[in-house]
Amino acid sequence: xTDQTFFEEEPLISNLDLFLFTLxxxxxxxxxxxRKKPEPIPEFKKTATSTRETSFVEKMKKTGKNIIVFYGSxxxxxxEFANRLSKDAQRYGMKGMAADPEEYDMAELSRLSEIENSxxxxxxxxxxxxxxxDNAQDFYDWLQENGEEDLSGVNFTVFGLGNKTYEHxxxxxxxxDKRLEELGAKRIFDxxxxxDDANLEDDFVSWREQFWPAVCExxxxxxxxxxxxxxxxxxxxxxxxxxxxxxxxxxxxxxxFENQKPPFxxxxxxxxxxxxxxKLNKAGGRHLMHLELDITGSKIRYESGxxxxxxxxxxxxxxxxxxxxxxVDLDSVISLNNLDEESNKKHPFPCPTSYRTALTHYxxxxxxxxxxxxxxxxxxxxxxxxxxxxxxxxxxxxxxKALYQSWVLDAxxxxxxxxxxxPSLRPPIDHLCELLPRLQARYYSIASSSKIHPNSIHICAxxxxxxxKTGRVHNGVATTWLKNKTVVDNGHKSTVPMFIRKSQxxxxxxxxxxxxxxxxxxxxxxxxxxxxxxxxxxxxxxEVGETVMFFGCRHENEDFIYQEELEEAxxxxxxxxxxxxxxxxxxxxxxxxxxxxxxxxxxxxxxHSQNAHIYICGxxxxxxxxxxxxxxxxxxxxxxxxxxxxxxxxxxxxxxxRYSQDVWS
Numbered sequence: 001x002t003d004q005t006f007f008e009e010e011p012l013i014s015n016l017d018l019f020l021f022t023l024x025x026x027x028x029x030x031x032x033x034x035r036k037k038p039e040p041i042p043e044f045k046k047t048a049t050s051t052r053e054t055s056f057v058e059k060m061k062k063t064g065k066n067i068i069v070f071y072g073s074x075x076x077x078x079x080e081f082a083n084r085l086s087k088d089a090q091r092y093g094m095k096g097m098a099a100d101p102e103e104y105d106m107a108e109l110s111r112l113s114e115i116e117n118s119x120x121x122x123x124x125x126x127x128x129x130x131x132x133x134d135n136a137q138d139f140y141d142w143l144q145e146n147g148e149e150d151l152s153g154v155n156f157t158v159f160g161l162g163n164k165t166y167e168h169x170x171x172x173x174x175x176x177d178k179r180l181e182e183l184g185a186k187r188i189f190d191x192x193x194x195x196d197d198a199n200l201e202d203d204f205v206s207w208r209e210q211f212w213p214a215v216c217e218x219x220x221x222x223x224x225x226x227x228x229x230x231x232x233x234x235x236x237x238x239x240x241x242x243x244x245x246x247x248x249x250x251x252x253x254x255x256x257f258e259n260q261k262p263p264f265x266x267x268x269x270x271x272x273x274x275x276x277x278x279k280l281n282k283a284g285g286r287h288l289m290h291l292e293l294d295i296t297g298s299k300i301r302y303e304s305g306x307x308x309x310x311x312x313x314x315x316x317x318x319x320x321x322x323x324x325x326x327x328v329d330l331d332s333v334i335s336l337n338n339l340d341e342e343s344n345k346k347h348p349f350p351c352p353t354s355y356r357t358a359l360t361h362y363x364x365x366x367x368x369x370x371x372x373x374x375x376x377x378x379x380x381x382x383x384x385x386x387x388x389x390x391x392x393x394x395x396x397x398x399x400x401k402a403l404y405q406s407w408v409l410d411a412x413x414x415x416x417x418x419x420x421x422x423p424s425l426r427p428p429i430d431h432l433c434e435l436l437p438r439l440q441a442r443y444y445s446i447a448s449s450s451k452i453h454p455n456s457i458h459i460c461a462x463x464x465x466x467x468x469k470t471g472r473v474h475n476g477v478a479t480t481w482l483k484n485k486t487v488v489d490n491g492h493k494s495t496v497p498m499f500i501r502k503s504q505x506x507x508x509x510x511x512x513x514x515x516x517x518x519x520x521x522x523x524x525x526x527x528x529x530x531x532x533x534x535x536x537x538x539x540x541x542x543e544v545g546e547t548v549m550f551f552g553c554r555h556e557n558e559d560f561i562y563q564e565e566l567e568e569a570x571x572x573x574x575x576x577x578x579x580x581x582x583x584x585x586x587x588x589x590x591x592x593x594x595x596x597x598x599x600x601x602x603x604x605x606x607x608h609s610q611n612a613h614i615y616i617c618g619x620x621x622x623x624x625x626x627x628x629x630x631x632x633x634x635x636x637x638x639x640x641x642x643x644x645x646x647x648x649x650x651x652x653x654x655x656x657x658r659y660s661q662d663v664w665s
Contacts (some may be wrong), residue, residue: 009596048333051462052386056104057111060097066117067096072124072136073171077196078161081121081204083370087230092212092223101139103344107146109185113153117219119188120154124176125161129504129661130168130556134266143179153220159192159207161200164665165620167654169195187332190215197621197665199409201370202401209396229376233336235430238352244552246333247350249361251497254350262299266441269311269497270298274485275456284558287463288522290447291482293496304449305505306663308457309441311497312478314366318416319359325419327584328429330356337433348434355429364438366477368408369415373435380431383424390425412468421470442478443501445617445662447525449532460525460561464525505615505662511537514545514612516603518627520552520581520592521559523618526662528562530615535574552592554584558600564656577602592623594628603631604638613658620663629658 020386053059054206056068067089071082089096094117097230113119127133132140145484157181160173170193177191192207194200216223224423250256252267254285264270272293280288293308323330335351349362376396381387393404419425425470448458463483464476478562507530508515515534517527527549534547549566553559560580569575596603606612616624616630628650635646653659 005299013206023469049548050076053110054105055200056097056099057108057114059342060115060118060583062098063340063646065092065097066115066452067119067121067525069096069098069114069121069211070101070137070139071098072101072122072133074125074127076438078125078133079198080437080658081159081161082121084132084210085123085230088233090230092216093221096218097340097343098223098345100135100344101383102135106139106142107149109148109154110151114156117221118155118330119219120156120185121214122156122158122176122180124158124173124175126163126166126168126172129166130171131504132172134501135419136172140175143176143183146183149183151180152186154180154185155188155193156185157187157189157211158178159194159204161194161196163196163620163665165197165625167270167661169193187586188218199405202405205371205394205396205401223285229379231339231349233338233430233434236335236337236352238333238335241333241352243502247353248357248531249313250350252350254582257497260298264298264300264394265499266309269297269309269441269499270300271495272298272457272498274487274494274496276379277482277485278485278562280343280460281559282557284555286559288559288561289459289463289479289483291459291460291461291485291496292448292453293459293498294455295457300457302446302450302457302500303502304446304451305526305534305553306446306448306503306505307443307501308459309443309499309501310459310478310482311361311441312439312481313360313510314363314439314477315475315480316363318414319356321531322359322365322416322419323355326385326426326429326432328355330354330359334430336430349438354434358433362439363433364439365416365436366414366474367437368413369418369436371404373415374404374408374418376435377425377427377432380427381425384423384459386422386424411470412472412474413470416532417468417470417472439477441499445505445525447528449529449536451536452532458528462522476542503662504657505617505660507533508545508613510545511542512545514548514606514610515615516548516550516612517594517605517615517617518550518592519615519617520623521618522561523616523623524562526617527615528565529576530564531569535569538572539633544574545610545612546576547574548602548606549575550579550581550592550595552581552583552595554582556580556582556585591626593626596630597633600638604634607653608639611658612651613660615660615662617662618664620661620665624661624663 004025060068061557067083067086069085071078073079086096086098109120112120121481124136125133158173160170162170162173171193181187189211194203247254251269256268257271260271272295274291275294276290276292278290280290307344331354333352336347338346349358362509371394374390378387378390381390389403392400392495393408444459444461446457447460448456461479461482463479466474468474485496487494505526517530519527531547534544538544566578570578579599581590581592581595583589583591617626629652632643632646636643637639639649641649650659
C-alpha cells in the first residue's frame with residue numbers, strides 16, 4: 001500500500017466512525033427520552049410563592065386598588081373582618097384588598113402615599129399575653145425596630161380584636177395605632193376596640209357604621225348606596241376530574257396526609273396516631289379525657305408549656321342535614337375561584353373539593369353566623385318577613401342588635417338551626433360556602449414533658465356539651481371529635497392532624513428556683529408536664545427547688561383528675577406541696593384562691609425570698625382574676641404594702657417572667 005492510498009482512505013474511516021457514533025448516541029437519547037416521560041405538573045402543585053408579588057403597592061397600582069386591609073389573625077376572625085371591610089370599599093366607590101402582612105414587604109408602607117386617596121386599615125387581634133398573632137409577628141418586629149421610618153402621607157385606621165378578661169386587652173391594636181402615628185402616619189378614624197368577652201360582632205358593626213362615613217368625608221366621595229350582594233368567588237363544577245387532584249381534607253399540599261413530609265406546621269400538620277384515650281373523672285355528668293398522640297418519626301420537638309393544635313372535623317350528621325335541607329348532592333366536586341385574578345387568595349378553602357369535604361373539614365358550621373352572613377343570605381328568603389328580620393339583625397339599629405343578640409347569639413343558633421327555623425330561607429350552597437368562616441385549629445396546653453415522653457404528646461380536655469335555649473344539644477366540635485377518637489376504629493388506627501405552637505409558658509431556667517402552680521380543672525394540663533420534668537431533673541441528680549401545686553375540682557370522688565400521678569409525684573418529692581380545693585364537697589364553696597390565702601406565709605417566703613416563679617392556667621374570666629387578687633392581698637399583708645404597691649409588685653413579677661398565665665375565656 002502506497003502512502004497516497006493510505007491518505008485517501010483515512011477520511012472514509014473517520015466519517016464512518018462519526019456516523020456510527022451519531023447513530024448510537026441518537027438511539028440512546030431516544031430510548032432514554034421515551035422511557036422517562038416528564039410528568040405533567042398537576043395544577044395544585046403550582047405554588048403562588050414563585051410568582052407572588054411582595055410589593056403590595058405595586059399590586060394595588062396594577063389592580064386599581066386604593067384601600068388595603070391588613071389583618072393579624074390567629075383564629076380567623078380578624079381575617080374575616082378584613083375581608084368584609086375590603087368588600088365594603090366597593091359600596092363606597094373605592095376598591096379594596098385584604099392582605100396578610102406575612103406575605104408582603106411591610107417596609108413598602110411609606111410608598112402607599114404614591115396612590116391617590118389611599119388608606120391602610122389594620123384589623124389586629126391580640127394573642128396570649130398581649131402578643132401579636134403569628135402572622136403579624138414580623139410586622140410587629142418591623143414597627144419596633146424601624147424608629148427612623150417616615151410614614152408621613154400615609155392614611156391609616158386600626159380596629160383591634162381583644163378580650164377584656166385578659167390582662168393586656170387589645171394590646172396589639174393599641175400598639176399599632178400609637179406606633180403608626182409616631183412614625184408620621186395620619187389617623188383618619190379613631191381606634192376601634194372589639195371585646196370578644198362581650199359582643200365582638202356588635203363592636204365591629206358599630207365601629208364600621210361610623211368609619212365609612214368618616215372615610216367618605218375625608219376623601220370627599222359619596223356612598224354609591226349599593227347594598228346588593230357582592231360575590232367574591234365564582235362556582236366551577238367539575239364532572240370528570242381525576243380524583244387524585246381533589247382535596248379530601250388536607251390543609252395545604254394535596255395528598256399530604258398520604259405522603260407526609262416534615263417540617264410539620266399549621267400549613268402541613270402531622271397525622272399523629274392516638275395511642276391512649278381514657279376518661280379521667282370517676283363520676284359526674286361531664287366527660288374529662290386524657291389522650292396520647294404518637295409523634296414517632298415526625299421530627300417534632302416540644303417543651304413543657306407548649307400548645308398542641310389539632311384540626312377537628314364537623315359532625316357528619318350536621319353535614320348530612322345541611323345537604324338534605326338545601327337539596328344538594330354533597331359529593332359534587334367544585335371549585336370556588338376568586339373573581340379577582342390578582343388576589344393571593346385564589347379560593348376560600350382548598351379546591352377542587354366536594355361540598356361534603358368542605359362542610360366537614362374546612363368550614364365552621366357550628367358557631368352562630370356573623371351579621372354579614374345573615375345580610376348576604378337574606379336575599380334568598382322567599383318570605384318578606386324573614387328577609388326583613390335578617391337584614392334588621394345585620395343593621396346597627398338598637399332593635400336589630402337586640403334581635404341578633406337574642407335570636408342568634410343567646411339561642412346559640414348555628415347555620416343549620418337558622419335554616420331549620422326559617423323554612424323560606426334556602427340559599428345556593430356555593431354562596432353559603434363562600435360566606436361561612438374557616439374551621440380553625442383548636443389549641444390545648446400539652447400535658448406531658450418531652451424529657452419523659454419525647455415521642456408522645458398528651459392532651460387533657462373536657463367535652464363541651466350543653467342544651468341551647470331552642471332545646472337543641474350543642475356539642476363542642478373539637479372535644480366531641482377527640483372523645484370519639486378511639487385507639488382502634490373499625491380495625492384502623494385513629495389519627496389526629498396536629499402541629500406545635502411554641503409558648504412563653506416555661507419552667508425557670510434555673511431548676512433551683514421554686515415554682516408555684518395554680519391550675520383548677522383542665523388547667524392542670526401544663527403542670528402535669530412541669531411536674532414530670534421536675535421529677536426527671538431530680539432523678540438526674542440535679543438540685544430542684546420547691547414545686548407546689550394548687551389544684552381545684554368539684555368533688556374529690558368525682559373529678560380529682562390525675563390524682564394517682566399527683567400523689568405518686570408527692571411521694572417521690574417531685575411535688576413538694578399539693579393543695580386541693582374541692583369546691584362542692586362542703587356547704588361553703590372553696591376555690592384555689594382560698595387555699596392560696598391559707599398558705600400565705602409559705603407563698604410569700606417562696607416568692608419574696610427565694611425567687612419563686614408563679615404559673616396560672618385555666619379560666620381567664622373569674623379564676624385568673626381572683627387568684628391575682630389573692631396574690632395582691634398576700635403582698636399587702638405580709639409585705640406591708642399598699643394595694644397600689646402590691647399591684648406594682650405583681651406587675652414587676654410579670655415583666656420579669658416570674659408570673660406567667662396560660663388562660664382562656
